[in-house]
Amino acid sequence: MALQAAEMGIWTWDLVTDERHVYTSGTPLFGLTEQELEEYFRDIEHRAHPDDRPLVDPASDPIKTPRSDVPQSFELRIHDKKGSWRTLLIQGSIVKKDPEGAPLLLMGTFQDITPRKLAEEEVARIAREWQRTFDATNDAIWILDQEQRIIRSNTAAKRMFRRTPGELLGHHCWEVVHGTDRPIPGCPMVRMKSSLQREIMEFQVGDQWYEITVDPLLDAGGEYAGAVHIISDITGRKAAEDAAKRSADNLTILFDSIDEMVFILDMAGKMIRVNKAVRTRLGYTDDELIGRDVLFLHVPEGREEALRIVQGMIAGTIDSCPVPVLTKDGERIEVETKITRGVWDNREVLIGVTRDVTQRILAEHALHESQSRYRSFVQKFKGIAYLATTNWVPVFFHGAVQEITGYTEEEFTAGTLRWDQVIHPDDLEEIIRRDNDGLLHVPGYFVQREYRIIRKDGEIRWLLDVIQNRTDDGGEILLSGILTDITERKIVEEVLAQTNKKLNLLSSITRHDILNQLLVLIGYLSLSRDYLDDTEQLLDCIEKQEQAVKNIQHQINFTREYQDMGVKAPVWHSLQEVADSARRALPSRDIRVSV
Structure with missing residues (x-):
């Protein structure tokens, strides 16, 4: 029953007669009856796996050749009834010798250990795969003991620290990473021992950035027993984060430059x-x-x-x-x-x-x-945010492109249309002369400029260009900025300038008229001194002075009216009343005005 439960059998080999027998308590093993097994054993050297045949060759059999009484054992692969390879554990020893001590009879056991061998092979395969994974990662991985000593290290750690496994194993992690004789302040291992949870720390060495991740290894009682210590080179990630920050900064510059x-x-x-x-x-x-x-x-x-x-x-x-x-x-x-x-x-x-x-x-x-x-005019800001080369080729051109220029965004970014081809020729030369030297050679050069463009349909528009240069990672100078349509504002400015010009002219004329009346007043005042003894002449001079004062007062009142021009809403006036008012302001009563 024990042989049956263990899937074992007993064998004997008479070396004198070469008779071979097996005993299995009548129970078939791996699909073979006891008789079939005995036939297998009689021809075992030919039925065994080619690599295992030397083990059962009569000339080199490790059981019968040695003259030692110590039991021998080996593993042997044979075909089963279905043609699959099975692994037997063969054990045996010399049980009978001739007077000279030569072996006459061998006896032992055989056991089917195929399931155990398959399990061992699977464990070995998993171990190999784990080791390949352990060594294939680019992160340096260590297994640390309770004292933070390295007890296992992968290939990446050897490359990262340029040390052989012998130079890593047994050393404390802080000795290898930081070159110190104790854990550094903020050490994630110290924090992890307290929290028994994953802890992370980033640190910089020269131009390189690293991230340390530590996870606790716990024993069956949940107590700290060691740690998995991973060091990742995050220089690339940091560079990407810096690039994202620069992009956000550029967006902020554009956003705040509006x-x-x-x-x-x-x-x-x-x-x-x-x-x-x-x-x-x-x-x-x-x-x-x-x-x-x-x-x-x-x-x-x-x-x-x-x-x-x-x-x-x-x-x-x-x-x-x-x-x-x-x-x-x-x-x-x-x-x-x-x-x-x-x-x-x-x-x-x-x-x-x-x-x-x-x-x-x-x-x-x-x-x-x-x-x-x-x-009813509603101004709407429709700007264009752009990034362009110094050759006027847009790299990034986004916003109300078609509304302002008449061209599509793709016509600019595809390289088929440069921005200088849109600028009005009369303005282009001045722009290049005034700003190109600063934009091309002065870092951070900033300028606001106004110029005209010719739309695709031929319409001319005024733009405000807020622009600043910057240098990309490759050292190339790029121009970033925003374009705003200020055509409507330019129209208003032109009209306002014309109005101011007319108001200045009117002011000049009024000032001239008042000065004339002052000259009249001064003249009659001088004459009055000469006519102090001539009452009639003196009264006439005083009358003339009063008229001059009234004329000045009227002209000053008139300035109060034209100062409100363009401020108060227009109203209808009686032409007759306007004419009468103007006539009364005239100095001479001999002038006739008819309407």
């Missing part, structure tokens, strides 16, 4: 970011604005209207807001705000571009003849 106030609102109307123009113009800090409802910036009497507009913006039915805002100091600012939907930090937002239109409104009041034309 002259108009820009608000980023969540879909509830709360501010999540504002640009420099908002902080400068309104006088608030980021902490005072972020997270607050944008309505609090509007004038109190307009907040109900602003609420309705904001709700419409959120619903997508309204895209502009004309309600004035207040600075922190209480100054009222007339504004126009255009709202668009967008995405900021992976969430849907409202982007509001607010332009201070106070000066424009004053200009519209001063220019009454164009008041109706500009009253």
Whole structure:
């Protein structure tokens, strides 16, 4: 029964007659009956695996050849009935010898150990795969004992620290990594021993950055027994983080270089970011604005209207807001705000571009003849953010490209169209002469310039170009900036200049008339001294002086009227009344005026 349970058998080998027998208690082993097994054993040297046949060759059998009485054992692979290889553990010894001590009879056991061998091979395979994985990673991995000594190290650690395994094993981790005689301050191993959880630390050596990750190894009782210590080279990751930060910094520069106030609102109307123009113009800090409802910036009497507009913006039915805002100091600012939907930090937002239109409104009041034309005009900031080479080739060209230039974004970024081909030829030479030297040779050179472009349809527009140079990682100089359409502003400036010119002319004429009347007054005052004894002549001089004073008073009153030109709304006047008023101002009564 014991042989049957252990899948064992007994064998004998008569070396004199070469008779071989097996005994299995009648139970088949690995598919062979006792008789079949005996036939196998009679021809075992031919049925064994080719690599194992020397073990059972009569000339080299390790059991019968030695003249020692010490039992011998070996493993032998044979084919089973299905043609698969089975592994037998053969054990035996000499049980009978001739007078000279030569072996006559061998006897022993055989056992099918195929399941055990398969299990051992699987364990070995898993161990090999684990070792390959352990050595294939680029991270330096150590197994540490309780005292932080290295008891196992992978190939990457050898490469990273340029030491042989013998120079690593048995040393404390801090000796190898930091070259110290004790753990450094902030050591993750010290923290991990206390927390029994993963701990991480980053540190820099020269230009290289590393990350240490330690995980505890616990015994069956949950007590600290050692650690897995991993060192990763994160220089590439750090470089990527730095590049991302530079990109964010560039975006901030672009964001803060916009002259108009820009608000980023969540879909509830709360501010999540504002640009420099908002902080400068309104006088608030980021902490005072972020997270607050944008309505609090509007004038109190307009907040109900602003609420309705904001709700419409959120619903997508309204895209502009004309309600004035207040600075922190209480100054009222007339504004126009255009709202668009967008995405900021992976969430849907409202982007509001607010332009201070106070000066424009004053200009519209001063220019009454164009008041109706500009009253309904809504200015909308539609800028272009760009990054270009010094050869005017856009690398990044995004925004209201087609609205401003008439060309598509792809026509610029594909390299088929350079920006200097769009600039008006009369302005291009001056731009190159004035700014190219600074942009090409002065690091961080910053300039604002205004020039004209010729749209694809031939229309000419004025642009404000806010530009600054920078150098990429390869040392190439690039130009980054924003373009803003200022055509409407240029129109207003031109009209205002013409009006000022006319007002200056009118002021000059009035001043000349008053000086003439003063000369008359001075003359009659001088004559009055000569006629002190002639009452009739003296009274005539005084009458002339009074008329001159009245004329001066009338002309001064007239200046009060034309100072309001362009400020007050135009009204209808009676031409007869205007003519009579003008006639009364004339110095001579002999002049006749008819209407």
